[in-house]
Structures are given as C-alpha cells and as structure tokens.
Amino acid sequence: MTFLITGANRGIGFALTKEILKKKHKVIAAVRNLKAKNLLQLEEENIDIMHLDISDYNSIVDFSAQLKCEVDILINNAGVLFKDSFPELKYEDFLNSFKVNTLGALFLTQELYKNKKLKKGGKIVNIDSILGSISNTRTTPSYCYSISKAALNMATKLLSNYFLKEDILVFSVHPGWVKTDMGGKNAPITPEESAKNIINLIENVKETGKFYDYTGKEIEW
Ligand SMILES: NC(=O)c1ccc[n+]([C@@H]2O[C@H](COP(=O)([O-])OP(=O)(O)OC[C@H]3O[C@@H](n4cnc5c(N)ncnc54)[C@H](OP(=O)(O)O)[C@@H]3O)[C@@H](O)[C@H]2O)c1
Numbered sequence: 323m324t325f326l327i328t329g330a331n332r333g334i335g336f337a338l339t340k341e342i343l344k345k346k347h348k349v350i351a352a353v354r355n356l357k358a359k360n361l362l363q364l365e366e367e368n369i370d371i372m373h374l375d376i377s378d379y380n381s382i383v384d385f386s387a388q389l390k391c392e393v394d395i396l397i398n399n400a401g402v403l404f405k406d407s408f409p410e411l412k413y414e415d416f417l418n419s420f421k422v423n424t425l426g427a428l429f430l431t432q433e434l435y436k437n438k439k440l441k442k443g444g445k446i447v448n449i450d451s452i453l454g455s456i457s458n459t460r461t462t463p464s465y466c467y468s469i470s471k472a473a474l475n476m477a478t479k480l481l482s483n484y485f486l487k488e489d490i491l492v493f494s495v496h497p498g499w500v501k502t503d504m505g506g507k508n509a510p511i512t513p514e515e516s517a518k519n520i521i522n523l524i525e526n527v528k529e530t531g532k533f534y535d536y537t538g539k540e541i542e543w
Contacts, residue, residue, distance in 0.1 A: 324441075326350040326393040328376055328430065329400030331358035333502035334449065334520075337513035338397060341521050343368055350393070352376075352385065352400075376400045376426030377418065386433035392441045393434060395524060398427035398474075399449040403467045403504050416466045423470035428477045443489045447524055448478050450494035450533065457542035475533060475543055482531030491530040495520055498536045511536075 325342050329335040330351035339349050343366050351361055352374035361371050372388070375381040402422045404415040427448050434440050453462050454471025462468040475494050482492035497516045501509040519536040526538070533541045 323394040324348045324350065324391055325395045325397060326352060326389075326434075327397045327399055328352045328374060328426070330371075331355060331361055333504060334497050334500055334513050334516055335397075335399040336360050337517035338399065338520065339369070340364070341514070341517045345521070348391075350389070350391075374430075376430065377421040379425075379429060382426070382429050382433050386430070386437045386439060389434070389437070389439050392439055394441050394444045395447065396431065396434065396440065396444070397447045397449065397524075398430065400426060401449065401451075401471075401504065403464050405464050406466055408465060411465055416469070419464075419466040419470040420473070423467070424473045424477065427474055428481075431477075431481060440488070440490060444491075445524060445527070446481065446485070446490060446492040447520075448474055448492070448494045449520075450474050450478070450496055452496045452535070452541065454494075455496075455533065455541055455543060478533070479531055479543075486530065491527060493527060493530060494533040495523060496533070496535045496541060 325347055327335050327338055330339045331353040339351055342349050349369045351369055351371045354375050356373055374385040451471045453468045454475050456472055478492055478494040485492050498511040499505055499509045500511045500513055500516045502513055516536050523538045535541055
C-alpha cells in the first residue's frame with residue numbers, strides 16, 4: 323500500500339513514517355525541507371521525499387500534479403500550534419493556523435482527488451486534536467489551534483459524506499498528548515506509541531465520518 327504523510331520529517335509524522343516502512347509499505351513523505359536529516363538517514367528504498375508547503379496553495383497544486391502514483395492512505399498530519407489567550411488573540415496566528423491545520427488538509431485532499439491520485443477503497447486520516455472537540459471544550463492553550471482543528475473536524479464530516487461514492491473512509495484522529503516539539507516534554511506518550519496505535523486504528527477502522535482517539539475510542543465532536 324502507498325501512504326502519503328504530510329509533516330513527515332519530525333514528531334508524530336516521522337514516527338508514522340518509520341512504523342509504516344517497517345510494515346513494508348511505501349511512504350511518500352511530504353515535507354517543507356527536502357534535506358531533513360531524519361528522513362535522509364532512513365536509507366529506505368520504499369520512501370519518496372517530496373516538497374510540500376501545506377500553507378501554500380500553489381505548493382499543494384504543484385505537489386498533487388507531480389505525484390506519480392495513487393495513494394491508498396492519506397494522512398493529513400502537518401500542524402502548527404501558536405499559544406494565545408483571549409483577549410490577546412493575534413490575527414496572523416489565526417491565518418497561519420487555518421492555512422496549515424484546516425485548509426492544508428482540505429485543499430490537498432481536493433487536489434489529489436481532482437488529479438485522480440486517491441485510490442478507491444482507501445482512507446483519508448485527518449490528524450486532529452481533542453482541543454478541536456467542541457463538546458469537550460472548557461479552556462484551551464490556543465484559541466487559533468482549537469478553532470482551526472474544530473473546522474478540520476467539519477471538513478472530515480463533509481468529506482466523509484462526499485467520499486461515500488468513492489468507497490473512501492474519512493475520519494479524524496486525536497493522537498494523544500505526545501512528546502514532540504508541539505506536545506512538549508511533559509507529554510505522557512511517545513511518538514512511536516502514538517504512531518503504532520494510529521496505524522492499528524487505520525488498519526481496523528470500518529466506519530467513516532467519525533472522530534477517534536489513538537486507541538480507537540470514539541470522541542464526541
Ligand atoms: N503532540 C501532541 O501532543 C498533539 C496532540 C494533538 C494533536 N496533535 C497533532 O498531531 C500532528 C503532528 O503534531 P506533532 O506533535 O508531531 O507536531 P510537531 O512535532 O510540531 O511537527 C509538526 C509537523 O508539521 C509540519 N508542518 C508545519 N507547518 C507546515 C507547512 N506549512 N508545510 C508542511 N509541513 C508543515 C512540520 O514541518 P517543519 O519541520 O517543516 O516545520 C512538522 O513536520 C499535528 O496536526 C498536531 O496538531 C499533536
């Protein structure tokens with residue numbers, strides 16, 4: 323199978339890449355920096371490293387046109403978190419968060435589909451966050467993150483309905499609180515543990531249009 327992973331050069335995306343390669347699948351690692359040492363050191367023949375700045379629409383269009391093969395599993399993983407609090411919200415941080423966390427995933431999916439790169443019977447996995455769950459919200463370390471991830475959840479739901487006709491499952495996944503640059507060093511879960519669980523979930527998921535945590539438990543929108 324062919325997996326396409328955005329933000330594959332570090333954190334959860336890199337852990338997913340390593341675990342998927344161990345399973346002998348092919349990985350297209352979509353990254354901003356083609357010289358990312360992590361990826362180059364893997365020395366794997368099953369990996370293609372391609373340039374993609376998910377915040378740039380032209381980059382998404384170019385990437386999707388240049389991609390040579392069809393994708394079984396698209397993992398929209400790239401994300402950004404800018405800490406903020408009301409009433410000190412920053413307009414620029416909202417724009418950047420929406421470009422990466424919401425529009426990046428949505429427009430990459432659209433461009434791949436229009437270029438016939440999404441395989442029938444495949445899956446689209448949007449890496450979301452419990453902080454994007456409206457039902458579970460009390461407070462947040464970042465308004466722009468929570469709001470952009472809640473919007474990503476709406477994209478998941480709408481796309482899941484559209485892709486019924488293509489037999490493609492679309493779902494959101496909260497990866498847990500993970501020890502990465504974003505999650506910080508106090509996070510209880512390693513990227514490898516999160517990645518193994520997410521892959522297990524991807525392999526076993528049968529229902530479209532749902533929001534799961536990395537253990538497979540359903541989360542309320
Ligand atoms: N860690 C957690 O506790 C946690 C919890 C819930 C949800 N999540 C979600 O899990 C996903 C991965 O998070 P992480 O913890 O692995 O974060 P991370 O360590 O900060 O890594 C973020 C990844 O996204 C990429 N990225 C950011 N902006 C990009 C852009 N414009 N174009 C292409 N790639 C871009 C980064 O690439 P560069 O190296 O080029 O910046 C990097 O590979 C995110 O969607 C995040 O919201 C994480």
